[in-house]
Amino acid sequence: MNTPAELKYTKSHEWVRTEDDGTLTIGITDHAQEALGDIVFLELPEAGRTVAAGEECAVVESVKAASDIYAPVAGEVIANNEAAVDAPESVNEDAYGAWLFKIKPASAADVDGLLDAAAYAEVAAAD
């Protein structure tokens, strides 16, 4: 299982990277893409949308099933990854490269409450 140490994670299998400007880049974990199987469709939040922590804000559909993706923290969506929408299989190929959306967090401290790589690896292993 690939869980990069520099990222933060949620129990619902999103990864979160804090950028230099304090914004957050969000995707689904390698474990999640593997469990979902071949990904064929992404529905991503529009920039400008305000989301609450834990709010459903994207959908990843594999051949097998549709899965809701949740906002890891509260904030404003500032971008989504059109390239991933055009090539959903890129999420299978590189889960940490094919990000889904970016959030400007309401509070930078909220990120501290997310799981670190070791804690997430335990969550994923228990799946």
Next chain:
Amino acid sequence: MPLHTPLHAAHIEAGARMVDFAGWDMPVNYGSQIEEHHAVRSDAGMFDVSHMLALDLSGDGATAFLRTLLANDVAKLQVPGKALYSCMLNETGGVIDDLIVYFFAADKYRIVVNAGTADKDVAWMRKQIATLGANVTLDARRDLAMIAVQGPNARARTWTAVAGSESATAGLKVFQAAEVGAMLIARTGYTGEDGFEITVPAADAADLWHKLLAAGVKPCGLGARDTLRLEAGMNLYGQDMDEATSPLDAGLAWTVDFKDEARDFIGRAALEANPASARMIGLILEDKGVLRAHQPVFTAHGEGETTSGSFSPTLQKAIAFARVPLDVAVGDAVEVEIRGKRLKARAVKLPFARNGKALV
């Protein structure tokens, strides 16, 4: 404890991702469901279908019993090894299961039923045997395993893998089977491709699997099996029909044989009293998204519902089966509601694909 087929170790060895299916621990894929799907459309893939149950029915009353038990008519079966697809109905015309019955002799048949319904089917059959006082014996053959080899090169690769199989099976027509040693090789399948379903003694299953692997047949999981059968327009029990659904509403009218007026099969009176109230069509999504089961379908003639849906690897579009009002026609524009949004779809004739080619 989940049930294991005789090929369980072979799946783990092949790197399968295992899931629960009707109490059985089965491979959903061995890496990529889409690659497995394409392997079957373009070359040859194999599926462990040992979780399905083979039943042997024997005795003087076998033919008469099956003519009462099944909605299709086994009297059509005259050549040893010939097979028939049929629904087994309840008294109200609902589908207890769909199955394949093989004819060996007037007093000897093999019936293959779905895994999830096997216990229910056997109980129903035993009840009918008792009620009718039929002179038959029903044996559940859990000592057998089944491998489906499917794809344009499936037969040729099987011939390479199984010594003596070519001469015995090269002349088989579709839906016909031949015995090769301890195996029964049938030209049947569930993918819309040519191929075989091979029944072997459980103890020989792993050996056959490895020989097929060596002959270039790719292991395929339940995931690919579902997208293949969906493209091929084939119903899945429990999804596209069930005990509350008439075969006439499930696109299975072609399997119900009313010709012999004297044949009083179980469910006949109910079907005659209740003609079709809906029809089954294919849908292709024209907007972006993926169709799934149980999404509402809006048509010019009223509402319907998808019964199965997925992304079609062959068409590269979302497809579904939908049960819709009888007046909906092929070519009609309809809308499907997905997560609260109505998306555009088109009604098409089933199947979506057959023998490697997209048909719509």
